Amino acid sequence: MQLKVILLGTASAMPTYERGLSSTAIVRGGEVMLFDVGEGAQRNFLKSGIGTNRRMKVFITHMHSDHCVGLLGLLQTMSLQNRNMPMQLYGPEQINDFIHNNMKLLNFGFTFPITINTVSEGIVVEESDYVIKAKLANHSIKSYSYCMEERERPGIFYPEKAKTLGIPEGNLWHKLQQGEDIEFNDKIIKSEEVTGPKRNGRKIGISGDTRPDDNLIEFFHDCDLLIFDSTYTDEHKEKAKDNMHSTAREAATLAVKSNVRKIILSHFSARYEDINLLAKEAMEIHSNVVAAEDLLTIEVPYDQ
Ligand SMILES: [Zn+2]
Numbered sequence: 001m002q003l004k005v006i007l008l009g010t011a012s013a014m015p016t017y018e019r020g021l022s023s024t025a026i027v028r029g030g031e032v033m034l035f036d037v038g039e040g041a042q043r044n045f046l047k048s049g050i051g052t053n054r055r056m057k058v059f060i061t062h063m064h065s066d067h068c069v070g071l072l073g074l075l076q077t078m079s080l081q082n083r084n085m086p087m088q089l090y091g092p093e094q095i096n097d098f099i100h101n102n103m104k105l106l107n108f109g110f111t112f113p114i115t116i117n118t119v120s121e122g123i124v125v126e127e128s129d130y131v132i133k134a135k136l137a138n139h140s141i142k143s144y145s146y147c148m149e150e151r152e153r154p155g156i157f158y159p160e161k162a163k164t165l166g167i168p169e170g171n172l173w174h175k176l177q178q179g180e181d182i183e184f185n186d187k188i189i190k191s192e193e194v195t196g197p198k199r200n201g202r203k204i205g206i207s208g209d210t211r212p213d214d215n216l217i218e219f220f221h222d223c224d225l226l227i228f229d230s231t232y233t234d235e236h237k238e239k240a241k242d243n244m245h246s247t248a249r250e251a252a253t254l255a256v257k258s259n260v261r262k263i264i265l266s267h268f269s270a271r272y273e274d275i276n277l278l279a280k281e282a283m284e285i286h287s288n289v290v291a292a293e294d295l296l297t298i299e300v301p302y303d304q
Pocket residue numbers: 062064139209
């Protein structure tokens with residue numbers, strides 16, 4: 001199944017000419033998972049071509065305006081376009097009041113059903129083939145980091161083994177390939193008899209605003225891709241501490257400790273004209289660093 005990440009907004013606090021406020025989309029097969037919707041994020045959402053009437057879940061990391069205010073506009077646009085697919089929204093407890101109070105004040109409604117869920121640490125979403133987990137980040141207000149983790153996939157299918165067992169090609173093969181056990185000639189044939197060892201799914205982490213911390217090292221362990229708060233350069237590392245953000249070097253250091261395959265630096269302070277400086281500092285620590293740009297799309301392949 002195709003899995004990609006689209007960076008929709010990569011600035012911190014204030015937008016710049018080139019960068020919008022925080023928003024990241026994971027597109028997995030036919031489903032979209034949107035993490036944060038900063039003010040104006042809907043413009044890049046539209047440019048990305050994701051589409052406004054898709055199976056979709058939205059996750060808010062925290063209630064700072066550069067991470068959640070854009071939700072109102074995005075949801076209104078979706079209603080103007082007559083979205084009818086249900087949507088699930090997840091975030092800190094204030095997200096419910098935020099939506100309902102604004103609906104009253106601004107006098108709007110939705111054309112689609114929306115379920116609002118309060119997040120706490122642990123498993124937030126459980127689907128048959130993936131889970132979304134949340135972990136408290138280390139920021140100036142309650143803030144969550146999220147991980148999308150695919151479940152293990154069945155191993156490689158060996159047709160010769162199925163043939164040796166006399167199982168006819170077709171539906172039974174398909175079931176075995178999908179990891180299901182079958183009944184054949186009054187015998188149970190286990191999928192693992194005709195497949196190799198189970199294969200890892202993919203794991204994507206999104207830090208939201210945070211200082212690096214030990215809980216997050218564990219939470220993001222073995223991520224194929226991690227998008228991490230990289231607001232500052234080394235020069236402003238004291239500011240990073242004071243404002244409860246991270247430097248690019250700190251992000252890369254955490255990624256090494258977490259055995260993360262690829263790290264995307266994002267959430268850049270508007271003071272930096274040249275983002276290469278942040279990338280350079282991170283590359284001294286981690287060998288697979290990408291500095292985010294708005295609308296950058298990154299495919300996440302299986303590791304085997
Ligand atoms: Zn914040």
